[in-house]
Amino acid sequence: xxxxxxxxxxxxxxxxxxxxxxxxxxxxxxxxxxxxxxxxxxxxxxxxxxxxxxxxxxxxxxxxxxxxxxxxxxxxxxxxxxxxxxxxxxxxxxxxxxxxxxxxxxxxxxxxxxxxxxxxxxxxxxxxxxxxxxxxxxxxxxxxxxxxxxxxxxxxxxxxxxxxxxxxxxxxxxxxxxxxxxxxxxxxxxxxxxxxxxxxxxxxxxxxxxxxxxxxxxxxxxxxxxxxxxxxxxxxxxxxxxxxxxxxxxxxxxxxxxxxxxxxxxxxxxxxxxxxxxxxxxxxxxxxxxxxxxxxxxxxxxxxxxxxxxxxxxxxxxxxxxxxxxxxxxxxxxxxxxxxxxxxxxxxxxxxx
Amino acid sequence: xxxxxxxxxxxxxxxxxxxxxxxxxxxxxxxxxxxxxxxxxxxxxxxxxxxxxxxxxxxxxxxxxxxxxxxxxxxxxxxxxxxxxxxxxxxxxxxxxxxxxxxxxxxxxxxxxxxxxxxxxxxxxxxxxxxxxxxxxxxxxxxxxxxxxxxxxxxxxxxxxxxxxxxxxxxxxxxx
Numbered sequence: 001x002x003x004x005x006x007x008x009x010x011x012x013x014x015x016x017x018x019x020x021x022x023x024x025x026x027x028x029x030x031x032x033x034x035x036x037x038x039x040x041x042x043x044x045x046x047x048x049x050x051x052x053x054x055x056x057x058x059x060x061x062x063x064x065x066x067x068x069x070x071x072x073x074x075x076x077x078x079x080x081x082x083x084x085x086x087x088x089x090x091x092x093x094x095x096x097x098x099x100x101x102x103x104x105x106x107x108x109x110x111x112x113x114x115x116x117x118x119x120x121x122x123x124x125x126x127x128x129x130x131x132x133x134x135x136x137x138x139x140x141x142x143x144x145x146x147x148x149x150x151x152x153x154x155x156x157x158x159x160x161x162x163x164x165x166x167x168x169x170x171x172x173x174x175x176x177x178x179x180x181x182x183x184x185x186x187x188x189x190x191x192x193x194x195x196x197x198x199x200x201x202x203x204x205x206x207x208x209x210x211x212x213x214x215x216x217x218x219x220x221x222x223x224x225x226x227x228x229x230x231x232x233x234x235x236x237x238x239x240x241x242x243x244x245x246x247x248x249x250x251x252x253x254x255x256x257x258x259x260x261x262x263x264x265x266x267x268x269x270x271x272x273x274x275x276x277x278x279x280x281x282x283x284x285x286x287x288x289x290x291x292x293x294x295x296x297x298x299x300x301x302x303x304x305x306x307x308x309x310x311x312x313x314x315x316x317x318x319x320x321x322x323x324x325x326x327x328x329x330x331x332x333x334x335x336x337x338x339x340x341x342x343x344x345x346x347x348x349x350x351x352x353x
Numbered sequence: 354x355x356x357x358x359x360x361x362x363x364x365x366x367x368x369x370x371x372x373x374x375x376x377x378x379x380x381x382x383x384x385x386x387x388x389x390x391x392x393x394x395x396x397x398x399x400x401x402x403x404x405x406x407x408x409x410x411x412x413x414x415x416x417x418x419x420x421x422x423x424x425x426x427x428x429x430x431x432x433x434x435x436x437x438x439x440x441x442x443x444x445x446x447x448x449x450x451x452x453x454x455x456x457x458x459x460x461x462x463x464x465x466x467x468x469x470x471x472x473x474x475x476x477x478x479x480x481x482x483x484x485x486x487x488x489x490x491x492x493x494x495x496x497x498x499x500x501x502x503x504x505x506x507x508x509x510x511x512x513x514x515x516x517x518x519x520x521x522x523x524x525x526x527x528x529x
Contacts, residue, residue: 006524009473010492015385017378021395025402029373032366033403345506351435352482 061329068325128216128270131184131277132208133191136284137200144174144285147200151281154197155180158190161276173286181276194281203284216270223263230256369409372419373402379420379494380427386489387431397434401427421503424496428504469527476526484519491516 017025028034139147148167155162160182167176182190195202233253240246380401385394405426412422477485490501502512 003520003524005469006473006520006527007492009469010488013470013473013477014382014493015391015394017381017385017395017398018391021381022377025377025395025399028399029370029402029406033406348429348432348436349483351432352486 065325065329068328127211127213128274130210130212130273131187132210132279133187133277134204134206134208134280134282135191135194136203136205136282137194137197138203139200139283139285141169141171141173141285143199144169144176144283147197147283148176148178150197150200151176151178151194151283154190154193155182158186158193159183160186160190160279167283169285173284175285176283178279178281180279180281182279184275184277187277187279190279194279200283212270212274216267216274219263219267219270223260223267226256226260226263230260365409368419369406372405372423376420376423377402379496380423383424383489383494384427384431386493387428387486388434393434393438397430398427401430404430417503418500420496421500424490424494424500424504472527473523476523479526480519480522484515484522487512487516487519488523 137147137151145167148165152162152165154160155178160180163179163181165176165178168174191205191207195205230253233249233256237246237249237253240249377398381394381398384397384401385391388394388397401423405423408426412419477488480488486505487501490496490504491498496504498513498516499509501516502509505512507515
């Protein structure tokens with residue numbers, strides 16, 4: 001068979017539309033293809049059935065975004081409030097931790113701290129971080145005592161320990177100071193509550209965060225070494241054959257016991273400082289310190305502007321986080337798009353095979 | 354925000370209408386060959402034109418000509434229909450289709466032609482589905498090799514080679 005004959009036969013095999021269908025389609029075309037009514041719900045279900053990967057992909061994307069946001073938020077944690085140090089808190093530095101100096105200051109609170117044992121376990125999997133804060137409040141001279149009571153009430157509400165407190169009132173002013181230790185996991189709510197005390201306004205506030213993980217690891221290592229050596233000395237003592245050797249080993253054993261006790265004290269002290277955050281609260285009355293404007297408590301233009309600014313800050317933060325999360329997702333989607341198109345084309349063409 | 358002027362809309366519609374007039378029967382022929390069922394072919398043809406009409410502003414001339422773009426839409430719609438029905442396409446024309454048989458009515462009095470036609474249909478049946486699709490695009494829809502390449506997502510030379518091989522296979526089967 002010649003090519004011409006073959007082509008002519010093939011063309012003759014060409015299907016032709018029915019005249020009625022052609023006329024109907026022409027009419028629809030003339031009307032510019034008006035949309036045919038379809039039940040929306042059925043269409044959505046049809047879409048889901050035709051594209052079963054759509055909901056899965058959407059879910060995966062949403063989970064990824066949430067995980068990314070959570071990861072970003074968690075990464076920010078240790079940096080919160082870490083910029084400023086509060087000189088009034090007197091928190092010992094990490095270098096002092098290994099000296100076991102915390103033992104003397106914790107003796108009165110042993111019972112309270114024992115209750116925090118589960119709290120300590122909560123931080124085992126994370127880095128050891130010691131937090132402290134300072135809040136200076138201003139109050140009307142006549143209200144210093146009320147504010148002081150409110151500070152104590154807040155401390156009780158958050159299970160805080162009051163290390164020291166002093167309240168001085170006079171006609172022209174007054175001052176109160178508190179040294180608190182607040183459970184670390186309740187520090188932020190407690191600070192927020194202290195900042196919102198009635199009849200007081202925040203004059204200054206500072207947060208301080210120190211990473212004491214290195215000191216913690218060092219104490220643990222020292223403790224483990226000492227315990228291991230003690231076991232060895234005990235074994236050697238059992239096998240000692242001369243009196244001199246026995247005396248020498250006993251002396252070494254005593255020294256090790258003291259070292260172990262010291263390291264254990266240091267560890268407990270560090271645990272306490274990690275589990276409980278020091279908060280120094282000052283209440284200042286009088287013209288200079290108080291500076292509480294008349295009519296305090298009423299919501300004014302300044303408060304509104306401050307709130308509005310805060311809302312804008314939070315909104316901007318959300319936008320930045322969302323952008324940070326969406327940018328890599330968009331990049332991935334752009335890179336994956338040709339692959340998706342290829343896969344779709346291949347899936348369609350499977351109908352031919 | 355830019356507004357599309359009525360003149361631009363009219364121009365867009367006129368261009369689409371011209372495409373519709375020149376391609377209606379070709380699209381139907383191609384889709385009917387793929388689906389092998391008249392009712393489904395009519396639905397899919399109408400759907401393809403509707404989709405093309407809705408997407409007409411997204412057509413990018415730099416990526417190929419309008420006919421190739423239209424046949425790409427028709428192909429996707431037809432393949433979606435095939436997938437939906439879970440049946441494979443057999444590209445030979447349905448012998449029960451009166452429209453197809455009418456086309457050859459004038460030549461049925463010749464016994465040789467009838468034999469050749471029968472041989473051709475059997476040969477078409479034996480072709481792989483993708484080869485039959487090539488035949489449909491070339492001889493039923495009347496697309497050029499460049500347009501076929503665009504529709505199938507292959508290079509033009511590749512489309513020509515595939516078509517040449519398919520024709521050789523078809524000729525051999527018809528002569529056997």
